[in-house]
Amino acid sequence: MLNRIDLADIHAPKRLAGMVLDMLGPLDGAVPVVQVAEALDISAVHIDRFDGFEGMLLTDRRRTDGVILANTRRGDRRARFTVAHELGHFLMERHVPSDEGGFRCMPSDMHEKSKAERHYRQEAEANRFAIELLAPAHLAVPLLVDPPDLRQALSMRDLLDLSLEACVRRQIELADQTLAAIWSHEGRVRHPVRSRAFPFLTCQKGHALPKETAGFRAIQKGERGITRMTETSAIAWTNNPEIEIWEQTRIGKNGHAVTLLWADMPDEGDDNGESHRELGMPTFR
Ligand SMILES: [Zn+2]
Structure with a gap:
């Protein structure tokens, strides 16, 4: 069973993804990322065509609630990655929201690997979480x-x-x-x-x-x-x-x-x- 309490205090994205997969049990195909997000306290996931961002997580610093928006402009499969990326920001509670309402992530953030500055490091960690969750080794x-x-x-x-x-x-x-x-x-x-x-x-x-x-x-x-x-x-x-x-x-x-x-x-x-x-x-x- 998926349970956010057991994931608290895990900050390493790969380990966090591994824990989520362990809770999910054996899989032989695509990870049901929307259901996973909803089971981990995301109250809604909106997958649609949006302007001006690739993904968004509406939340506060304490993560009392989370709503994910994922843009389908580049395809439904990319939107699945975006949902996982935003879920990563939600679960990695040290990530600091980019503005008052939460995280707003741009297409370039989805490729970020640098760890030089906080923003880039957070984006890189969310990407690492997403790929480890959706394409486990x-x-x-x-x-x-x-x-x-x-x-x-x-x-x-x-x-x-x-x-x-x-x-x-x-x-x-x-x-x-x-x-x-x-x-x-x-x-x-x-x-x-x-x-x-x-x-x-x-x-x-x-x-x-x-x-x-x-x-x-x-x-x-x-x-x-x-x-x-x-x-x-x-x-x-x-x-x-x-x-x-x-x-x-x-x-x-x-x-x-x-x-x-x-x-x-x-x-x-x-x-x-x-x-x-x-x-x-x-x-x-
Ligand atoms: Zn992001």
Whole structure:
């Protein structure tokens, strides 16, 4: 049974999510996040099209009550993540509301990983709670077999009812291989994400995708679907000729695409694989 009293004084987002999952009992698919929120003293969840924010938690500092608003403008699956994010703010009672009425979270907050300032740290913690709750490792990892493939993120999306973007991020984080992904729109980088072990990426937000890459050619062709994982120019992506890089692109709707990059790093020692996995973990907790 879900019970907020047993969750009091837990401030680590991953542990908190684990406790909620334990209370919920065995699951073989998507976490019923709205029911979970309502069982943990959220009095209402409104999922609808809103203007000016991605999610909102109406509450006070003492969390006597909570109402969650989640925007569907970017899809119902993103809204599920947003509900979990706001529930994270509600349960992590040290989080200080952004204004008198509660928390107002913007689209950029949903990607926040920095822990430099309180606001960013709180957003990063709410995101960590949300992904650990909605894509727990015990459900996500079995999908991530060798070799890596964007279809594994698609399977995760369908199993866990999450956005593909959240699932690709989770794949990068949890897979044994050294991965990165580049989201693009009409051949321009929207944002790159890489595990910490992945080498520096030369293309940054706003850049055109390098012409020497298979992703560029696939996007030029414009056929929707998923390309084969192929070896590609390491210099084009990383400026480092020592690494072997493989890439695969999924062309979606309206010029949107995501390219998965897989780096086969030069061997440096015995425990190489293990240390990569360790380095691939997120820096915040
Ligand atoms: Zn937030």
